[in-house]
Amino acid sequence: MKRVRILVFNAALGVLDYRVPEGMAIEFGSVVIAPLGPRQVLGIVWEPDRLSAQDVPESKLRPLLEVLPVPPLPERLRRLIEWTADYYCTSLSSVARMALGSMAALRGGGTTTEYRLTGQEPARLTPQRAAALDALQGEQASIKELADRASVSEGVLRGMVGAGLLEPVVVDLDRRYPPARPEHAEPTLSEGQQAAADIFVEAVNDRKFAPFLLDGVTGSGKTETYFEAVAEALRLGRQVLVLLPEIALTENFLRRFEHRFGVPPILWHSSLKSSERRRAWRAIVAGEAQVVVGARSALFLPYAELGLIVVDEAHEVSFKQDDGVRYNARDVAVMRAKFEAIPVVLASATPALESMQLAEAGVYRKIDLPARFGGAQLPDIQILDLRQEPPERGKWLAPRLVEEMKARLARGEQSLLFLNRRGxxxxxxxxxxxxxxxxxxxxxxxxxxxxxxRLACHHCGHEVPVPDACPECGTGDCLVACGPGVERIADEVAEVLPEARVALVTSDTMNTAEAVGEFVAKAEGKAIDVIVGTQLVTKGYHFPDLTLVGVVDADLGLEGGDLRAAERTYQQVAQVAGRAGRGEKPGEVLIQTRHPEASVISALAAGDRDAFYAAEIEARRDANAPPFGRWAAIIVSSEDQSEAKAAARAIGGTAPNHPDMLVLGPAPAPLSLLRGRHRFRLLINARRSAELQKTLRDWLEPLQFPRGVRVNIDIDPYSFV
Structure with missing residues (x-):
C-alpha cells in the first residue's frame, strides 16, 4: 500500500489519509504514528472502502512516521468496533481507543522500576511518612501509583527512597504468565451440571457462533459448569474471556479459578497498576494470555485467538456504561462472539427479561440448572409486612427479624442484612x-x-465535614439524620445484639482485593456473625453457615419510575436471598415491605419467578418497552442552564414526525444538575421496525450548538436519571 486511510484518536478529525514511505510494511489494523501539523497522533490503518474521508491528492499527502511494534488489530475486531460505534451512535475513534488499553504497551516490552518498602525502622517519622508506611505494606508499584494509594505527595515517597525506607525493584514487563492446567482439579459434577457442561464443550469444539443463556438457581454450580468449557478451550490452545460486573466479585472468582486450574487468571480492570496493565495487554495480543477475567472494558481487547466468552451475572446493570461510550457489555459480548464465530455463555440466576425473551424466541439456547448442587435446598421466603409488624420507634428492623437474628446467633449461625443504600x-x-x-x-x-x-455526594464525589452547627441558622447540636443507610443498620445490630461480630460490606469498605479477601476469610472462618451490606453481598459468595437473610427495605428499588424497577428489585432480592442455606443447614429469608401486594413482592414470596416474568413481559408489551420496543435518550448538558435549555428546545423543535417513533420532552432530567452541568433530556420510544440510529443521526447531525453544550445519545438506556 502506498496510500492509507487512518482512523486517528480525535473524534473531531476522525479519518485522514497518509502516504506510506518506501520500505514501510503496512497492514489493515496496523497501529501507526502520523504527523498532524506540528504534533504527532496515534492511529489505526483502516480499509478505505469502509470509511469516508476528504479526497486529498497524493502529492499533498504527508508520510507516516512509524509503525508500532504490535500485531495489527484483527479484522473481526475492527468489524466489532464499527458495529458498536454505529449501534450506540458514538464516534469510531472512541470505541477503537478501548482496544488499545495500554498506550505504554504499544512501544514494546523491556523493564520498568517499581518500589516497595524495605522493612527498615526509621529513627523518626513525619506524619506523612508514617501514613505511607501504614498504607504501603505489601504494595509494589511506581512512585506515582504508590503516592495515590498512600494519599501523600510523590516528594514524600522520593524522600523515603533517599532515607532507605523504599527500595527500587526492576520488573520485566513481558515476563510470561504461568500456564493454566485444564486437568489440575477436575470436579465431580451433578447429572444436570454434566449435561450442561457437555453442551458447552461441544460448542467450543465446533468453533461456531452459539449464544447460550445459562439459567441456574443460586447455588446450582453455574461456574463449575462453564469452567469445563474453559478447560476445553485451553486444551485447544484458544483464549477465554470471562466478564464480571464488579471488581468486588473478582477475589472470590479468583480463588475458585485457581483451585480448578492451578493458577489465577489474568485480570483486566481500571484498578490495575500500569505495569500489570502493560504486561496483560501484550500477553493478550500475543496469544499468551489464556484466560482473561475483567470488567466490561476487557471486551474490546485485541485477543489473538479467542475461543469462548462468558458473561457472569449477565443481568447486572453495571454491564451498561453510562458515560463515554454508552454500551451494554452483555449485548456487545454476544456481537463479539458472532464476529469471532465462537460460543458465548450468559450466566445468571435471574436473567434479564430481554435475554429470557431472546431464549423464548430461539435466538439463545437456554440451559437450565433448576436445583442447588449437593442437595442443598432453596431458602424459605416470608414477607414481613411493616404495617402489621412495625419496628420500634427510631428503629428499622422489625421485632420478628431481630428475634430470628438472635436465634441464629445462639446457634452459631450467620445472618445477612441487605439494604442497597450506602452511608x-x-x-x-x-x-x-x-x-x-x-x-x-x-x-x-x-x-x-x-x-x-463526612457528608458525601454519591454522584460527583463532593465531600464536606459534618459541621457542628447548621450553616443556615447557626444553631448548634441540631442536625438530624433522616432514614437508614447500612451504617445505621450496623449500629442498630450492635445495639440489639451487642455480643455479635458485625461486618459492613459496601463499596466504601470493600474497595480493594485485600479487603474483600479478608472479609471472605473471616466469614468462612466463622469470625463474623452478622453481615450488613449493599448489593455487593447479593452475589458470588458462598457461606455454608449463613442461614438467615433479612431484606431491610424491599420497596426501595421500586421508587423513581424506572421501567426496569420491578425487574431490578426482583433480581436483587432473589440474588441476596440466594445467599441463605447454601450448605447443609436450611435457610430463611425475611423481606420487610410496606407493599406486600406489589407483584414483585408477591412473586418473591411465592417463589414464582415465571409468573413474575410473564406479568412483566405483558406490561412491557403494552408499553412498547424493551424487548418489544426500543428506547433511546438524548441528554443535553451545559454549565449554563439557559444554554442547555435552549439547545434542548432546538432539538425538540426539529424532532422528526415518524409514525414508528414517539418523542417525549425535552424536560429537565431527574438529576437536573450533575457534576456542575445542567441537564435536559428527551426520550424516544420506537417500534422495532424503526431505523432508530439512522433517524437520530439524520436528526442531530445538521444541528449546531455552542461550544459549552454537550449532546449525548444513550441507546437502550438503563438509567433514567
Missing part, C-alpha cells in the same frame, strides 16, 4: 430551621457517613 443516612437536616444539606454540583442530598465523619 449512615441519605439526608441530614436541621431540626431548627429545616435546612437540608444538598450537593452544590448535583441535584442530590449529601449522604452522611459516620465512619469517615
Amino acid at each position: 449512615y443516612a441519605p439526608l441530614t437536616l436541621c431540626r431548627q430551621c429545616g435546612y437540608r444539606f444538598q450537593c452544590p454540583h448535583c441535584t442530590a442530598w449529601l449522604v452522611e457517613h459516620r465512619f469517615s465523619q
Whole structure:
C-alpha cells in the first residue's frame, strides 16, 4: 500500500489519509504514528472502502512516521468496533481507543522500576511518612501509583527512597504468565451440571457462533459448569474471556479459578497498576494470555485467538456504561462472539427479561440448572409486612427479624442484612430551621457517613465535614439524620445484639482485593456473625453457615419510575436471598415491605419467578418497552442552564414526525444538575421496525450548538436519571 486511510484518536478529525514511505510494511489494523501539523497522533490503518474521508491528492499527502511494534488489530475486531460505534451512535475513534488499553504497551516490552518498602525502622517519622508506611505494606508499584494509594505527595515517597525506607525493584514487563492446567482439579459434577457442561464443550469444539443463556438457581454450580468449557478451550490452545460486573466479585472468582486450574487468571480492570496493565495487554495480543477475567472494558481487547466468552451475572446493570461510550457489555459480548464465530455463555440466576425473551424466541439456547448442587435446598421466603409488624420507634428492623437474628446467633449461625443504600443516612437536616444539606454540583442530598465523619455526594464525589452547627441558622447540636443507610443498620445490630461480630460490606469498605479477601476469610472462618451490606453481598459468595437473610427495605428499588424497577428489585432480592442455606443447614429469608401486594413482592414470596416474568413481559408489551420496543435518550448538558435549555428546545423543535417513533420532552432530567452541568433530556420510544440510529443521526447531525453544550445519545438506556 502506498496510500492509507487512518482512523486517528480525535473524534473531531476522525479519518485522514497518509502516504506510506518506501520500505514501510503496512497492514489493515496496523497501529501507526502520523504527523498532524506540528504534533504527532496515534492511529489505526483502516480499509478505505469502509470509511469516508476528504479526497486529498497524493502529492499533498504527508508520510507516516512509524509503525508500532504490535500485531495489527484483527479484522473481526475492527468489524466489532464499527458495529458498536454505529449501534450506540458514538464516534469510531472512541470505541477503537478501548482496544488499545495500554498506550505504554504499544512501544514494546523491556523493564520498568517499581518500589516497595524495605522493612527498615526509621529513627523518626513525619506524619506523612508514617501514613505511607501504614498504607504501603505489601504494595509494589511506581512512585506515582504508590503516592495515590498512600494519599501523600510523590516528594514524600522520593524522600523515603533517599532515607532507605523504599527500595527500587526492576520488573520485566513481558515476563510470561504461568500456564493454566485444564486437568489440575477436575470436579465431580451433578447429572444436570454434566449435561450442561457437555453442551458447552461441544460448542467450543465446533468453533461456531452459539449464544447460550445459562439459567441456574443460586447455588446450582453455574461456574463449575462453564469452567469445563474453559478447560476445553485451553486444551485447544484458544483464549477465554470471562466478564464480571464488579471488581468486588473478582477475589472470590479468583480463588475458585485457581483451585480448578492451578493458577489465577489474568485480570483486566481500571484498578490495575500500569505495569500489570502493560504486561496483560501484550500477553493478550500475543496469544499468551489464556484466560482473561475483567470488567466490561476487557471486551474490546485485541485477543489473538479467542475461543469462548462468558458473561457472569449477565443481568447486572453495571454491564451498561453510562458515560463515554454508552454500551451494554452483555449485548456487545454476544456481537463479539458472532464476529469471532465462537460460543458465548450468559450466566445468571435471574436473567434479564430481554435475554429470557431472546431464549423464548430461539435466538439463545437456554440451559437450565433448576436445583442447588449437593442437595442443598432453596431458602424459605416470608414477607414481613411493616404495617402489621412495625419496628420500634427510631428503629428499622422489625421485632420478628431481630428475634430470628438472635436465634441464629445462639446457634452459631450467620445472618445477612441487605439494604442497597450506602452511608449512615441519605439526608441530614436541621431540626431548627429545616435546612437540608444538598450537593452544590448535583441535584442530590449529601449522604452522611459516620465512619469517615463526612457528608458525601454519591454522584460527583463532593465531600464536606459534618459541621457542628447548621450553616443556615447557626444553631448548634441540631442536625438530624433522616432514614437508614447500612451504617445505621450496623449500629442498630450492635445495639440489639451487642455480643455479635458485625461486618459492613459496601463499596466504601470493600474497595480493594485485600479487603474483600479478608472479609471472605473471616466469614468462612466463622469470625463474623452478622453481615450488613449493599448489593455487593447479593452475589458470588458462598457461606455454608449463613442461614438467615433479612431484606431491610424491599420497596426501595421500586421508587423513581424506572421501567426496569420491578425487574431490578426482583433480581436483587432473589440474588441476596440466594445467599441463605447454601450448605447443609436450611435457610430463611425475611423481606420487610410496606407493599406486600406489589407483584414483585408477591412473586418473591411465592417463589414464582415465571409468573413474575410473564406479568412483566405483558406490561412491557403494552408499553412498547424493551424487548418489544426500543428506547433511546438524548441528554443535553451545559454549565449554563439557559444554554442547555435552549439547545434542548432546538432539538425538540426539529424532532422528526415518524409514525414508528414517539418523542417525549425535552424536560429537565431527574438529576437536573450533575457534576456542575445542567441537564435536559428527551426520550424516544420506537417500534422495532424503526431505523432508530439512522433517524437520530439524520436528526442531530445538521444541528449546531455552542461550544459549552454537550449532546449525548444513550441507546437502550438503563438509567433514567
